[in-house]
Structures are given as structure tokens and as C-alpha cells.
Amino acid sequence: MPHDQADIEALRLARLDALQVLDSGSEPLFDALAEAAALVAGTPIALITLLDAERQWFKANIGLADIPQTARDIAFCDHTIRDDQILEVPDAIEDPRFASNPLVTGSPHIRFYAGMPIVLSDGVRLGSLCVIDHTRRELTPVQRKALEALGRATGEALEQRAMAVVRAETLEREAVRERQRSEAIVKMQTALAASERFLERTGHVAGVGGWQWDLRTDMLIWSAQTCRIHDRPIGHQPTLDEAIGYYAPDAQVTLREVIERCRSTGTGWDLELPLRTASGRDIWVHAQGDAIREGDELVGFIGALQDVTVRRQAVEALETSERRFRTLFQHSLGFICTHDAQGILMSVNPAAARALGYATAEVLGMPFTHFMRPERAPDFRTYLERVTTMGHDSGLMELVAKDGRVVVWQYHNVLDNDGAEPYVLGHAQDITEQRRQEKRLKESSFRDPLTGCGNRRMLERMTDKLPDDAIWGCIAIDLDRFKTINDTFGHQRGDEVLVQMAQFLHRRCGLGDVVVRLGGDEFLLVLEAGDAPYLAQVMAHLERDRDEAPIAFSMGAATRKNAESLERTVARADEQLYRSRADRESFP
Template sequence: MQAAPLPDDEALRLERLRGLAVLDTAPEPFFDGIVRVASLVTGSPIALVSLIDHDRQWFKAQVGLEGVTETPRDISFCAHAIHGNTLFEVRDTHEDQRFADNPLVDADPHIRFYAGMPIAIDGGSGMGTLCVIDRVPRELTDTQREILTTLAGLVGMALEQRATAVERNAALAREITLERDLRRTAQEWEMHRRRAVASLEASERRFRQLFHYSLGLICTHDLDGVLLSVNPAAAQSLGYPINSLMGRSLADFMRPEMLPAFHAYLRRIIDEGSDSGRLELRAANGELRIWAYHNVLDEDDQERYVLGHAQDITEQHRQERQLREWSLSDPLTHCFNRRYLGQLGEMARDETLGCITVDLDHFKAVNDTYGHQRGDDVLVDMAKFLRARVRDEDAVVRLGGDEFLVVLRSADDRQLAEVSDRLRSEAEAAPIGFTLGAAMKLAGTPLDAALSSADQRLYEARACRGIR
């Protein structure tokens, strides 16, 4: 086993890592979501956000290693990966002399495949990696490598934003605490009144400057949600002038279905004194903006109000949604994939579905005669043919190879027959011949049983046509 050498900038790297103030912190939903997406997209049972400390690698987020939060650095795969700025991939650890006798290979978790993308901050060596691990030899596809690289970039950006937010919140809390203490001590210690007043004025001046120039979104509102003050960054996020926001309720910028959640937020902050979460607000141009907030209840001369601090994470939210879509779709045809089918089976257990299995006739001959590029074109065109003949709420799933599935939501026998007949009657518009098998999934029955029935009818139809 070969332990990874230390990077040339190790001292600076460790200083930057400590500056992120993330080691030994509690799990956070964003990083947990990133490793779940990495696991799903790559089909790997283990995925980690691993940070390389002085003598250990510590996991900010992980799936597949329940109960494990760190391992020694000298046996770490990620300690090798942080030396570069590209994806570090080990297809078979048994064939790589650096890792063949590594304890993590010989014993649990029995690593056979590893791929880690360095998490870089301000250049230099990586703070750690976003990595995926499997117990069998394999390699990633180009699309999976691209997605893993994108995810690692999001982790790096999130770590920097997190560190900035922690420091900003700490500075804001210090200013608020100082202001509150000065007000109390000014009354108790008259002999220091002038000094206390001067300090209070300086503190308020600094607070106003922080309020005005902060890139964070800062506002105050009363216990009914009516805005009392708004800083320029918050007004810019929503696209309104500051004076048009003052005196309006935050509820004015929310969709009606979000109002119950907003009223629940107001009750929590009154009862508990603080609250964190996400708010969805409609900007002046009609777009929905997503704010990640941490708000606290404060009192000023017995008047209670809420001091809010937030970050606009709209773009991050869009990227998270895109990643979720990637994990449920086939990259070639943009149909849904088997992972979506598994989720549908759980969600629609009490729903009646129409299931039509579609098998392309003589598809192998197309690949053998014209090449795989032509075969890919046929698959893409077939997906378009199927989607054009079903409703928007229905789903077209690529099961794999030359097999498709059409799922008709809330359908009955008549609708299933109509769609099956339509596909057969318009078969000349398809890029290739095909055979169908149809079956109903009744409410309360498993989806797999209906798929088996549809497959059986497809096989019978192919046999009648003399197709093997």
C-alpha cells in the first residue's frame, strides 16, 4: 500500500480548510442531497463529501457508510485525489499497486472502484473530494463524470458561501449583542455614560453600514410579517425599490398555497425565538426567488420585531432540481428511466394505470448494418413517436436497449385499447417496426405484476408474427 504524499502547499491547504469552519459540524440538507444525487446518478452504493484533515479524512456527508464519520488519512483514497484538479478514477483496486493491499480494500467496505473529484477553494490543492465508491470493478460514463465534476464544483461553492454566511452571522450577532449590552450598561453606569453613548453610536453606525453594504439579504418585520426595513441587496433580489417594499407584508409576495407555511413560520419564531428554512417569494418580474433564511426575534424598547438574514439560493435551487431530473431520465432519449419507474410503483400503488410494453423489431440488425449512431437515432425518434401519441400526464420510459414502456395515468380498459390501437394504426410513422403488449394495473396491485402481463402478451404477439 502506498500512502499519498503531502501536497506542496499542505500548510496553506490546512489553513484554508480550518478557515471554512466546517470540520466536525452537524449534517446539512444541501450536502446530504449532493451525495444522494451522486450515488443515484452514478449507480454507486457509497458516496461521500470527504475533507482531508491533518491525520484523518472526515465526512461532511455520506451515504452507504452509516455510522462512519472519518477514517485515517494514510489509508485514504481521497488523499491521492486532492493532488490534481481533475477526476481521479480507480477502475479496479486489485489491479492498482497503490491500493491492492489497502485495509479499505481487503476489509469493509471492500472498495473495488473509486472515483473522486477534488473540491478546490481559491486554487491550490483540494480541501477534499466528492467521491463515489463501489464494491465491484467498473468505470463511469462521460456523462456521469461530467455530472460528478459539476456536483463537486457546487460543493466547493457551497462551502465558501457557508463560511461567508457563518462569519457574517457572527459579525451581525456581535453587533446586536454589543448594542444591547451598551443600552443596558448606559442606564446602570452613569459614570461611563458618555463613553457608552459614543460606543453605541459607533456600533449603530457600523450596523447601518453592514446593513446597507452587506451582500446578504437583511430585513426586519413585525410579528405579522409586515416589513419594517429592507437592505439594498434584499430589494435587488426581488427587483423592487426599497420604498415600495416598506410597510408591505411578505405574504404579498407569496403564492396563495404558500401562506399556511408562512403563518406557521410566524408562530414558530414567536414561540421559539428563532427559525431557519426557505422562503419562496415572487419578484417584480414574476420570477420565483428562493431565500434560505435564519431569523431571530429581538426587542427594542419593549417592541418585539424579527431580524432576518438570508441568502438568495434561486440558482442553486434550479441546479438541484436539474440534478434530480437527470437522475430520473435516460440521457439519450430523455425518456424516464427505471429509477423513475421504481418511484412510480410506490407513488401510484393505489392508482389504476395502463401499461403498454414496446419492443423494437429487428433493432439489432440496424446496429449491425448501419452502426450504433444510426441505432441511437432510431431510439431517439422512437421516443418522440411515442410521446407524441400520449397525454402530457402520461409517461414514456426507456426500460433499456430497444425496450420502451408507456404508462397511462388514471386510465381504464377503453383508454388502454385506444392508445394501443393508435400506436398500431400509425406504425408507419415510426422509425422502425415494433410489437406491443398491453395490460392494466388495478388500484392496490403492484406495478410489476402488470408489467409481467404486458410482457407476456408482447412475447405472444411476437411469436404469432414469427419474430424472435
């Protein structure tokens, strides 16, 4: 490349880098410009491309959502930026520049291309606004003018975007500096205010008040927080009798006794006592006191007071909760247990032990896998990994009771990490009967309620599971003159005949064969080994045992071939049935 071209390319890449647009997210303006280009040109694909040193990257992409960029050496737009005019390629297959291009010979199979270079105000060409089609075509003069205008608008939009990015960065830097100045001022003001209010604030936040009783003046002083605890205005100075009078009668006696003991022995006190405030609130306080001496002389008492009502309530609530949990644990009909991280049972409530046929003491210390089939042990290890990693787990667990019964528990277990050793708290319900009922209901939905044969749903499920190349046979069976039985002897007799016919067919089926009642007096035998010899063998047995059937019947058979549908195979069996019936009725 000539030196001047190298300089031009270096300038172009520098301008592209300065725009700070490469690998940016989708933006409505550029998407709209690309969509407008597609609409004007009537093409399924429109792109705003920017050419880096090694790649062509799409800022806007209409029609090639799965392709964010391509290599530059195969980019049509690399040719477009070599001029200021639109590059139009009516048919890329006929253009020697592009005929072997992988974007032409392969996906997205470009045939038509028209690209308007994106030119900045200083003449630098960064990429193109291009439209692409899969068929040969040419732009009209109006379309060319519109594409030129949209290309110029794209270049202006890129420059406007770059200026907006610079402005935003400048504003952000100014905002950061202003925020830092404001934070510094606030910190200084906060520190000053904090130093002035430290003692009062800590006492208030901690709920701790102070008091002092001067024996020389007989004056009792309360701090602001002590006044708040007693629901008294700040600055209130009570007498000793008033202060002691806030306590419950028994607490008053206790308090006077400890004061006298401290007076005589110098031993302080640390008590929790009930108190009723000036507004009538009943609270508990942590009361502390000690003597003040000047030499050997007792000159007063000093102490602290803290409202501990919430803590006492929490302790009482915890004790109540523990009692209730123990009651719930013992008497709950649900299954509650705890086990360690290895699955060793630490506790089991009576309901869970009874459900497995054990006494509670028998199961403590046992591994959970003791109650599982050996092949389930890997599943339990996977469960332990989930519950210890996620902190919880829910699902179904199959256990074996002491008497060999298999029970199914639906569980929701959570991991408790608060203690020294983590453990799992489990809660479960026995859904064995529910699962059994669901299975029965599911099975009943695939069977005819009168005869016990499979129904059409069973037939569809069975054939859906067969591979496309599977060979199977079917025998269509239709009862002759069944309507006459219903009309002559009634529907009850007709139902008996249907049941007997189903039994007749079941006895002549192989182990893997299925008897299906299609409805009314129509049955279908689906033969697992559906090759022609086996099909002929079953047909021969039915033909031989006709006299044992409760009613005369006609039948036809077909073997599935060439991956045909179930309906077509059955239809061919029906066709043979009708021919067989017609032959028998015409026989003299």
C-alpha cells in the same frame, strides 16, 4: 370477610405502605431476582408483584414491559398470598378459578402460572414472585425449590430496602440540621466581616477611590482604591504635583484650571480624563472634586476617582460596532431587514430591495404579505406566531418580485425584545437558482438522458403512488433487429432511431400516459386509464401507424389486476410480446 381476615388485610396494607416501595422506579436488585426466576423456570415472563387494596403493581417486570399493573380482582397473585406455599396452575384454561379470567382469555394469554408468596419476617404476605408462560407446563422439583428461595430473597430484599430508606431519611434530616447550623455560623461571620470591610469593599468593587487634600498641611491622602487605580502600593501618599503628573498633558492643564476655579468660586468639577498609571497603563478616570470649607475659610478639597476605561471602551466599541453594522447593512450582498410584530417592514438593506425589484424607500412601511401570493398569507401568520413565541425561526419563504418573478429566500430571523416594542431582525439568502438547479437535477434523475423518456426510477415512483386497488395498463415494446442497425450503421444512427421511436410513442399516448425506456431497445407505455378498452384502443393506433415508426417493433399488453406487482404486470406484457413476435416471424 370475617373480622380476623379484615384485620389481617389491614395489617398487610399497613406493612406494604410502610415499605415505601409502591410506584417506585426500577431497581437492579429486584429486576435481577425476576430475571433469575424466569431463567430458572424457563418462562418468558417473570414478575415481582405487590398487592394494594385495589390493584396488583409490578415492582419488577420481565416480559410484560407495557403493563405496569392490573386490577387486583383478576390477579392470580391474589390467590397466591392466601398461603405460604407456591401456587402452581399448570393450565389456566382447565382451572375453574381462572378459565374465564381476561388475562387468560385475552392478552397476555396466560396458560401456566407459578407464584411464590413474598413473606416478610413477621409473616405478612405482600405479593408474589411469579413466572408465567403461554403454554401448558409444570415446575420440576428443582425449579420449585429455586423459586421458593428467590421468593424468600425477595421478601428479605424488600425489608432491607425499607431499612435503607429509613436510614437515608434519617441521615438526610441530620445533614439538613447540620447544614442549617453551619449556614447560621457562616452568616454571622460574614455579617461581621462585611460590616468591617464595607467601605473598602464597596469602593473596590465599584472601582471608586477617594482622596483629600488638606491645604493647612499641604497633605494629599489617597484611599486604598485610589492607590490601586494608580498602580501604587496601598498607603502611598503623593504630592500634589505627583498626583497631577499622572494625567496626560492637556488633562493636567484642565485639572489645574478647575482646581483654581473651585478655589475662587467654590464650584466643584466632574470630568473624564486620560491618565497613565505608575506602571505605564493608559486608562480613563472619572474625576470629581469639591471644596471643603470651615465657615468662610477654604481648608481643602475632597473628591472621588473611578477607573472608567472599560465603560469608555465599551462605548467606543458600541459606536464602532454600530458604524460597522451600518456599513454591513448597506453593502451586504445578503438580505437584511427588520419588521415589527405585525410583519410591517421597518428597515431593508439595498440588496434585499434590489432583489425584489424595488427602491429601498418603496418597501419601508409595507407589510411583508405585500410581497407574497395571497394564499401564502396564512403561512406568514404562522411564521409570526413561531418567531414571537420561540424567539427565532428558520426556513424558506416564497416572495413575488415587482416584475412578477417568484424568488425563494432561505431565512434565519430572531426576535429582539430589548426595546419598548419588539421587532424581528431577519437575514436571508436568495436560493431561487439553487432550488431551480435542484429541481432540474431531480427531474433528470427520473429521465433517460438520450430519449427524454422516463426511466425505471420514474416508473417505480409512479407505481408507488398508486393505490393497491388501482387499475392501470402497460404496453411492452421491443425494437426488431435493432442490433443490426448499430452493427451496420453505427451507434450514432442507433441513437437517432431510439430518439425517433420515443417521439413516435409520445405522439400516440394520452395526456396522463407515460413513455418509459427500460434500457437498450425496450420501451414501456404506462397507461393511466388502464382498462381493457383503452388498452386495446392504444394498441390499435400503434398497429395502424407501424409504417410511420422508424423501425419495426413487437409489442404486448397487460392490465394490472388483483393488486399484483409492477414486475408481474410487465412480465405478462412481455409474454404477450414474445408470442406476438413468434407469430409474426412464423407467418409465411
